[in-house]
Amino acid sequence: MEPTKLLVAIFTLLVLVAHSAAETHFLFWNVETTNITHNCFSANVTTVNGQIPGPTVEINEGDTVVINVTNNANYEISIHWHGIFQFLTNWADGPAHITQCPLNIGSSQIYEFTVTGQSGTFFWHAHNNWLRATMYGHFIVHPAAAPPFGEVAAEYSIISGEWFSQDPNVVELGFIDTLNPVENATVANTINGEPGPLYGCPADTQIFPVTSGSTYLLRLTNAGLNNDHFFKVANHTLTVVRADGNYLQPFDTDVVVITPGQTTDVLLTANQPIGSYYGGVNVAEVPNVGAPPPSTPALVIIQYEGSNSTDSPVTPEFPSMFNLMPVDNYTSFLKGLEPYSLPETVDVELVYVAGIASVNCNASEPCTTKIAGTIQNSTFDDPQNTSVLEAYYNNIPGVFTTDVPDLPPVFEDFTSQPDRNYILGNRGTRTRVLQFNDVVQLVLQNVNAFGILDHPFHLHGHDFYVVGRNYTNFNPDVDPAGFNLVDPPKFNTISIPNGGWVALRFQANNPGVWLLHCHFERHKTWGMEMAFITENGSGANETLPGPLHPPPSCT
Numbered sequence: 001m002e003p004t005k006l007l008v009a010i011f012t013l014l015v016l017v018a019h020s021a022a023e024t025h026f027l028f029w030n031v032e033t034t035n036i037t038h039n040c041f042s043a044n045v046t047t048v049n050g051q052i053p054g055p056t057v058e059i060n061e062g063d064t065v066v067i068n069v070t071n072n073a074n075y076e077i078s079i080h081w082h083g084i085f086q087f088l089t090n091w092a093d094g095p096a097h098i099t100q101c102p103l104n105i106g107s108s109q110i111y112e113f114t115v116t117g118q119s120g121t122f123f124w125h126a127h128n129n130w131l132r133a134t135m136y137g138h139f140i141v142h143p144a145a146a147p148p149f150g151e152v153a154a155e156y157s158i159i160s161g162e163w164f165s166q167d168p169n170v171v172e173l174g175f176i177d178t179l180n181p182v183e184n185a186t187v188a189n190t191i192n193g194e195p196g197p198l199y200g201c202p203a204d205t206q207i208f209p210v211t212s213g214s215t216y217l218l219r220l221t222n223a224g225l226n227n228d229h230f231f232k233v234a235n236h237t238l239t240v241v242r243a244d245g246n247y248l249q250p251f252d253t254d255v256v257v258i259t260p261g262q263t264t265d266v267l268l269t270a271n272q273p274i275g276s277y278y279g280g281v282n283v284a285e286v287p288n289v290g291a292p293p294p295s296t297p298a299l300v301i302i303q304y305e306g307s308n309s310t311d312s313p314v315t316p317e318f319p320s321m322f323n324l325m326p327v328d329n330y331t332s333f334l335k336g337l338e339p340y341s342l343p344e345t346v347d348v349e350l351v352y353v354a355g356i357a358s359v360n361c362n363a364s365e366p367c368t369t370k371i372a373g374t375i376q377n378s379t380f381d382d383p384q385n386t387s388v389l390e391a392y393y394n395n396i397p398g399v400f401t402t403d404v405p406d407l408p409p410v411f412e413d414f415t416s417q418p419d420r421n422y423i424l425g426n427r428g429t430r431t432r433v434l435q436f437n438d439v440v441q442l443v444l445q446n447v448n449a450f451g452i453l454d455h456p457f458h459l460h461g462h463d464f465y466v467v468g469r470n471y472t473n474f475n476p477d478v479d480p481a482g483f484n485l486v487d488p489p490k491f492n493t494i495s496i497p498n499g500g501w502v503a504l505r506f507q508a509n510n511p512g513v514w515l516l517h518c519h520f521e522r523h524k525t526w527g528m529e530m531a532f533i534t535e536n537g538s539g540a541n542e543t544l545p546g547p548l549h550p551p552p553s554c555t
């Protein structure tokens, strides 16, 4: 055989081997009410398999998961696989009322999907009510090709969150159907569910052992409901290498900023004198309304081999939660490792304004007006008797409309003063239809009605490039000239900055119904969400099939 043919044969064989190595993982999850005590705080909360965090899903790129979820808890539930594309498996995406009805108490549901074309750190979480507070876990996808940052001695999961010291769904009830001021109900910051040693209770501090000279991969995820987080390790510099499953141009920082819904992979090299060092999270970028969240960090110990955990560890100093500069500095370093790769022509140009306003209550609600999260001055009402996807797929009329306008109802300065045009919003179940493969440019602009806050926006089913961002009113005549179309970072979640905007680009290459929403749970509860509906294309791989398993009953 000639050498070229031999190489081709070997290559083909390798591809076949790689293919046949793809595995199917069968998992059985029991959702239950569990009495959890973290340090001093004890509460009956909803968990998967009795754990917080819940089980880690760990697979190789190309693998399939079949997760059988049984609901033995006190609430209806649903589970979302955050950041996973769900290409042609929209039915398994999970957001309640959008792609499925919530799973009734006593019922089971199977989520089955294959993870291709993406790898890195993802997470799963409950996607109804406030159950994400206690139902979350990592979803780790090992890449088919070795990562560019090389070998590490070990990997550690660090999932930040919040503890309410009571059932989070009860906390949620205090936030709906009311115009009461926003109060922060968080009792403690947590890492992997634990508040750590600074909360005045017998310490149950997690220890991460390291060896001097070795490098470790820390998989950071903010699963919290309502707060952005800083992550730091005392005396150590961190190298940021990947976020939301996409490689970044590596950069060094002493503080990482993570908003709810983001994951960030960092390298930690144990290059300091042998000892113990606290690492931890604290709240970042606090809005200028409501009561501030707890400012006590959740801590873990990074313990060098040869030191003792009873040596008092060095404590990191966190930036002020009210200071936007560290957030802005950090964000300016985020650049994609791969070049921008979407087609040059933008097919759909959208400018959406997002903010907190009020809406009139429905007859069934115990109020006349209530607080609302809005997009294009409209708050999203969940359909109750079917999901948007079931209505779309089965042509059930009257469930949703397709009239989210492409531009804000009134175009003006959205950021300086409370805007009288956006104080009272509309309501509806509104979507925007996209054609298969449309290249979409979406500018998300912060609108000030009841105060200026940042909004971590998450798009289901896609990654997007972040091509622009500023703390200003978006100027469509000037700002696009400054867009980064060379090496923008690619994420599935990005914060609309306080009083500013972000510009995103993505391709609608995944037929189905895809939620766009604020990942602050209180804002989502208030209706800061809408859905894109991507129509089928013409080819076999461009048409959404029916569900692989029966979706939960809607009654």
Ligand SMILES: [Cu+2]
Pocket (backbone or CB within 6 Å): 454, 455, 456, 518, 519, 520, 523, 524, 528
């Ligand atoms: Cu928000």
